[in-house]
Amino acid sequence: MIKVLVPYDFSEQAQNALNFTTGLAEKIDGVHIEVVNVLEVPYVSSIGTMGGGEVMPEMENQIFFIQLMERRKEQVADLKEKYKDKRYTFNAKLKLGNAFKSISESILEENPDLVIMGSKGSSGVEEVLIGSNTEKVVRTATCPVVTVKSATDPNKFKKIVFASDFKEDEDEIARRMKNLQSLFDADLYFVVVNTPANFETTRDSIKRIGMFVKKYGFEGVKAEIYNSLSEESGIIEFAEDIDADLIAMATHGRTGFLHLITGSIAEDVVNHAKRPVWTLKVK
Structure with missing residues (x-):
């Protein structure tokens, strides 16, 4: 079986990557598509004269995050329903944490033959300072991307x-x-x-x-x-x-x-x- 990992954030670029993956899976026998959606846990950096660290946001933000997480669970379930009974097998999961770290962990856990990612690209200051999660995955992944x-x-x-x-x-x-x-x-x-x-x-x-x-x-x-x-x-x-x-x-x-x-x-x-x-x- 050929396993393909698709990081997915419900954006247009992510859907382009998933459509590309399913199109590819229609060409090959024995493909399994593993979709991972990462929901980043919100933190607020609080740094004072005595140092400091990260603290959870205020209550209203916590409630918003819980609602968002429930919504994402529904979206992931909808994805699994949409792509069931195809020529390929399909699974989707939700992970909490940093996007790049969670994708890297998924690559180690799933040991895919291929990672397919959507990307908008970047330029200028944004590119120099932070780069994109896609670039980081390209740099570190143990399989083709x-x-x-x-x-x-x-x-x-x-x-x-x-x-x-x-x-x-x-x-x-x-x-x-x-x-x-x-x-x-x-x-x-x-x-x-x-x-x-x-x-x-x-x-x-x-x-x-x-x-x-x-x-x-x-x-x-x-x-x-x-x-x-x-x-x-x-x-x-x-x-x-x-x-x-x-x-x-x-x-x-x-x-x-x-x-x-x-x-x-x-x-x-x-x-x-x-x-x-x-x-x-x-x-």
Whole structure:
């Protein structure tokens, strides 16, 4: 059985991700969809001259939260009713706590084969200061993550872009790229983005892609070199130019100070690309 975890907050973006998931589940035998809704417990930060900490809100807010929780329980029950008796199996649950922490715990508990998330993306100060829960999940998840931003029909996928520098052998990535190509019966584009800061000749890039293709036995792959000012913009621009249906990338999942200094091309693409992005954290 293939298990897909879908974080769901009843937003338009979350519904786009769920619709994408159910559309995908109609293509494959033996899929189980696990939906998790996280209701964050409200706290008020109270910091005074003697220190302080977090305290529960006032009584009226507590009553509002209880009412909201009951409403969410009803919505989760409605979801389970709506998606029962399908070709796939379906379950939905409500969790209380921090969104990112609860999603991470669900990934560890459920051990899914795939996480599919909706995202609005962010930019400017919001992106720098807090990022999105989707970016954090992309950075830390132990399984592939697909980010969906708009209504997308997986049955119409025909072009997949896999962006890499192809400098490292990645057995797991290669295996999964083959699976994606087979699942969607799609054209696969291997692209290296050439930037002023990391310039190399087209001959060298094409040679490296060719070695990767030969080692892992890919067929029907188009090798492309794309020139841009940055890797992130080049990947997004190339996908737009060929009207790709999906961007696929590996991420090294850096956290803490290293992530602050080096950033992540994959997370930047997830944040700014309009089309779905498939990512997998590699060591």
